[in-house]
Amino acid sequence: QVQLQESGPGLVKPSETLSLTCSVSGASIRSYYWSWMRQPPGKGLEWIGYIFYNRSPTYNSSLESRLTISVDVSNNQFSLKLTSLTAADTAVYYCAREVPIGPTVGFDPWGPGTLVTVAS
Amino acid sequence: SQMTQSPSSLSASVGDRVTITCRTSQAIDIHLNWYQQKPGKAPKLLIYAASHLQTGVPPRFSGSGSRTDFTLTISNLQPEDFATYHCQQSSHTPYVFGQGTKLEL
Numbered sequence: 001q002v003q004l005q006e007s008g009p010g011l012v013k014p015s016e017t018l019s020l021t022c023s024v025s026g027a028s029i030r031s032y033y034w035s036w037m038r039q040p041p042g043k044g045l046e047w048i049g050y051i052f053y054n055r056s057p058t059y060n061s062s063l064e065s066r067l068t069i070s071v072d073v074s075n076n077q078f079s080l081k082l083t084s085l086t087a088a089d090t091a092v093y094y095c096a097r098e099v100p101i102g103p104t105v106g107f108d109p110w111g112p113g114t115l116v117t118v119a120s
Numbered sequence: 121s122q123m124t125q126s127p128s129s130l131s132a133s134v135g136d137r138v139t140i141t142c143r144t145s146q147a148i149d150i151h152l153n154w155y156q157q158k159p160g161k162a163p164k165l166l167i168y169a170a171s172h173l174q175t176g177v178p179p180r181f182s183g184s185g186s187r188t189d190f191t192l193t194i195s196n197l198q199p200e201d202f203a204t205y206h207c208q209q210s211s212h213t214p215y216v217f218g219q220g221t222k223l224e225l
Contacts, residue, residue, distance in 0.1 A: 035215075045163065045206055045217040060214045094162055102169045104151045104210045110162035 002026040004095050004111035011117050018082040018118075022095030022111055029053055029076045033098040035107060036069065036080045038091040046091075050098060051078055085118045092116075121146045125207050125218025132197055132223060140192045140221045142207035147187040151211035154183055154192045157204045157220075166205070167192065199225075 008020035022034065036048040049059035049069050057069040068081040082089060092115050096107040122145035132138050142152065150170040155163035165174045167183040170190055180195045194201055202225050207218040 044219040045208075047213075047215040047217065050213070058213050062214075096162075101165075101174075102172050104153070104169045106153045106165045106168045106174075106210060107155075107163070107208075108165040108174070110164070113162050 002097060002109055004097065004109060006093060006095050006111045006114040008093075008114055008116070010115060011119065012085055013120050014086055014118055016085055018080070018085055018089065018116060020080045020093055020095075020114065020116070021077050022079070023075075023077045024097075025076070027097065029071055029073055029078065033105075034071070034078045035096050035098055037094045037096060037107070037110075038089075039094070039113075040088075040091040045094075048080065048093075087118050090116065090118045121148070121209060121211075121216060123207060123209060123216045123218040125221055127221060128219060129222045129224060131225070133225065134197055134199060136197045137193065137195045138197065138223065140205055140207075140223075142185075142190045142192070142218050144188045144190075144209055148209050148211035150186050151209060152183075152185065152190045153208045153210055155206045155208065156201075157206060159203075163206060168210075194223075197223075 003025045005023045030053045033050045035050040051057040051069045053071045066083045071078045092113040094113045096110040124143045152170045154167040156166045157163040171183045182193045204220050204222045206220045
């Protein structure tokens with residue numbers, strides 16, 4: 001059974017950098033694309049970006065200038081760094097596996113999510 | 121591409137049949153997924169490729185559509201179906217989600 005778990009600070013100050021890690025169990029980090037999503041309180045989901053272990057990451061252009069996604073193969077985990085935080089970055093952050101499914105791809109499973117609040 | 125999901129909220133009763141729609145600004149063939157999200161939980165993949173039920177999803181859920189217009193239908197609503205539903209285009213990056221539909225009792 002594949003499981004993902006996000007970890008990182010729950011509170012970050014404005015202008016600082018957010019660092020989150022997603023630990024993967026039950027699947028090799030080498031075998032899939034891995035994504036980050038976020039969901040501001042009471043709002044919809046936003047895809048942040050994804051990575052495959054031996055390829056350059058792909059980012060949502062809305063965040064690209066502040067974003068770095070990386071993979072740690074030895075620890076079977078991947079990470080997100082988002083710089084220059086503002087209150088607008090307050091959200092629940094999710095990591096998820098992208099799986100080929102039928103003729104398309106989907107996100108399955110997801111981590112439980114971690115709430116990140118940007119406040120002084 | 122833009123995703124327009126409607127309605128944003130929907131009131132229904134146990135046993136009802138409801139339909140949620142998702143429209144994209146560009147054609148995406150059948151690359152459209154639906155997710156169910158319960159309060160405080162992560163989304164779960166419900167339907168993939170517009171009409172295919174993920175393993176374990178009861179047959180009262182169905183999806184249809186192609187190109188730009190898609191629907192999620194839930195027949196004979198059960199208490200556990202009251203949740204928020206999200207559509208997502210899986211055709212190309214950046215992947216985009218709809219705004220979500222909150223299905224309330």
